[in-house]
Amino acid sequence: MTAFGNALRKAERRGLGQEAADRIRDAIFGGVFPPGAVLREVELAAGLEVSRGSVREALAQLEQEGLVRSAWHRGTRVIDLSVADVDEVYAVRAALERLAATSAGRRVDGEALAALEDLVSEMDSALRAGAAGSDLLALDIAFHDRIYAAAGNRRLLDAWHAVRSQVYLFQLTRVARDDADYRSILVEEHRELLALLRAGDTPRLAEAAEEHVDSARRRLVRMLAAAES
Amino acid sequence: MTAFGNALRKAERRGLGQEAADRIRDAIFGGVFPPGAVLREVELAAGLEVSRGSVREALAQLEQEGLVRSAWHRGTRVIDLSVADVDEVYAVRAALERLAATSAGRRVDGEALAALEDLVSEMDSALRAGAAGSDLLALDIAFHDRIYAAAGNRRLLDAWHAVRSQVYLFQLTRVARDDADYRSILVEEHRELLALLRAGDTPRLAEAAEEHVDSARRRLVRMLAAAES
């Protein structure tokens, strides 16, 4: 990292819509609006102290992220978490991660590798310190964010953002119910990805990235199946 | 297809925003707003006879499709077509087509195969009849739409829609400049995909789908390179 590595990064204003979207997203992740809950524009506008127009913009953004779904004159509600949904999201994610790994494999530099290394270390120490599942998840997502950034493909990043929130929501419910499983493989799998990335073994990295996602899918589906019985 | 194959499809209302989005998209494809052009909300609102709010919604939708890009208080403009953009879009598309082909390979039924067969036949006759490039393109896209539909993955479909308009715009400029190249491989490549799909050879189908996209990318890049010199 240079002296101003990311100190001079962004100074852009974003508008109330985006701000509102962040608040509502956090509320969903925080359990204020559980899966299936209805999001009423007037309520949100009153609570956030912005106009309905801005709330509308926020909900449109969240719909793009797949976190909510709305229908004509029928309101907006938080998505549900069926096994079919998990399969869909993780199938797309696997395809994207494969591409991200392949592209990143050709373009990584020392800076990105160092950042990834730091993240894995953070995971390790957070794990030993008995950190909350949501903190581990944030590091997990940050790791993959970094890889997508290294891929240097704006459209790929957009596609990732269209599933990222759903992945986060899914994993959050998983961790909330049984995180021993998650903790057991977190550091190991990411360390493997990092090693392959560093070694420049792109073909095996692509396979590992895909398998990493499918592994998460299988564990999630298993947990959901256990919950329904 | 059943008797009401697609006669009972959709009866949903969509709102002025979506309607406006369709008009503006067509205008972009029609060359009214060439790449790089500025889209002013007041102009569009006046032209379409809707409020600026609806235009805003339409522009947000088009931004999600990647056709336009907007910045805070700085307006909205049609995307440009650099070689880097083409590489990005087609890299993502290749990853998506690979997944779509794999999923579709497991789920296609006779109805879908028949529909695809019809589309290839239409391509063939349109080609012999000397149809316009844009018509051939519509059939091309329809073919791939059908495959994505057969994959039965809503998130995958959304991801496809996030690049489809850009693909269409790119191909449109290509066909407008030199369509002999395009015409020469159109039917052949799609017939090959259909054959592999029918044969149930999913691994080779996935490879072919990826190669089909990369072939299109190479031809496009070559054309852009020739145009700049």
Next chain:
DNA sequence: CATGTGCGGAATGTTGACATTCGGACATCA
């Protein structure tokens, strides 16, 4: 009893007015 019909309330969809921001033209000063 099942089906169709017509309110009524509550939510979303739409609009035009008002506030804010951006970028460039012009003036100012070393």
Next chain:
DNA sequence: TGATGTCCGAATGTCAACATTCCGCACATG
């Protein structure tokens, strides 16, 4: 002369009122 500071017009961002649509429920009807 070139860099900096300051206005101004034009566009976008935000808002609150108005219009439209949906859904549930009661009631009529066969």
